[in-house]
């Protein structure tokens with residue numbers, strides 16, 4: 425079958441060549457008009473080629489949609505592309521047990537070793553459709569496995585926390601576990617009960633490095649952001665249960681790929697069974713694509729062209745600009761982050777968080793989300809993270825257009841309020 429890939433390659437190159445100004449792109453599966461994929465524009469940009477900026481359009485910094493890395497992959501087009509034949513891996517089987525690609529597992533372990541952000545050697549691994557699918561899988565795996573004879577596990581996180589932990593625990597509503605409201609300190613002295621604590625480090629929404637309040641073996645460490653673009657890596661994470669998401673590493677949230685590193689064999693077996701019953705593993709097409717992306721990241725590791733060097737430079741500059749603007753007025757304040765030694769970069773590195781955790785300091789702006797929305801900035805309100813409505817989260821990981829629009833609106837707002 426020589427030359428069978430020529431048509432697929434030509435199709436992909438043609439879509440990539442469709443001009444969408446610097447404010448959009450066309451994909452192979454974009455909406456087709458007159459026989460060709462159409463441009464998908466960044467927020468507020470319109471027109472066939474995304475070249476027009478809509479007047480009075482709000483900056484949208486609500487979701488943690490990691491598109492800030494798109495330019496990196498456009499620059500590394502050749503090393504990150506993969507061409508899928510029509511007969512590629514049609515079987516349910518993968519090369520390893522539990523629907524796992526052996527090569528992808530190998531590369532994940534190489535990535536942790538190269539970055540030094542987690543102890544992976546004596547850990548089992550479970551793949552998930554996004555780390556989102558693993559959140560409830562791990563709660564199940566850490567809960568009592570005979571709910572009729574033991575009380576449900578008490579699941580909690582310290583505010584402000586990523587709301588999906590509670591939303592899933594309530595939604596799946598099992599006899600094995602239940603969500604506990606309240607501050608972690610409420611539980612520290614409680615003797616009874618099997619606790620499951622979520623510890624997000626760096627945390628979403630405030631990007632601070634965190635430790636467990638309870639300690640012990642039933643802590644789910646969510647290290648979704650524990651990578652050099654967002655934080656210093658002081659030492660390899662060494663928790664019994666650690667959750668990672670490729671969405672925030674390479675930016676490919678669309679491939680829905682995450683993994684858990686688990687020390688205890690029984691916990692690993694229960695999480696694996698959950699994934700088998702829930703989805704029979706992660707799409708093998710996604711595993712193939714993420715394998716190619718990981719190979720590309722590892723090939724450029726520590727070089728000028730590394731994804732972490734690119735990501736850090738981008739996020740550090742965004743934080744520098746935002747924090748400088750915010751400190752120029754007394755309307756707002758941001759979380760305090762200080763430079764810290766990073767074992768990956770082998771230097772003290774500046775803050776470069778994925779999110780700004782902004783407080784509206786004025787009494788009249790108590791509902792900070794509503795105030796900023798009225799000024800043309802769409803954010804995620806603090807109450808969603810079980811915090812005060814005086815706080816809002818600003819996503820700093822979207823496109824450069826999104827960040828520039830945010831800065832434009834914030835500058836105008838600060839100038840107006842302080843003139």
Ligand SMILES: C=C(NCc1c(COP(=O)(O)O)cnc(C)c1O)C(=O)O
Nearest residue numbers: 487488554555556586628648669671682
């Ligand atoms: C997209 C967003 N969060 C993703 C996320 C996830 C889910 O990521 P996945 O794309 O499902 O792997 C898990 N854990 C934390 C702490 C997260 O922040 C968000 O907060 O806007």
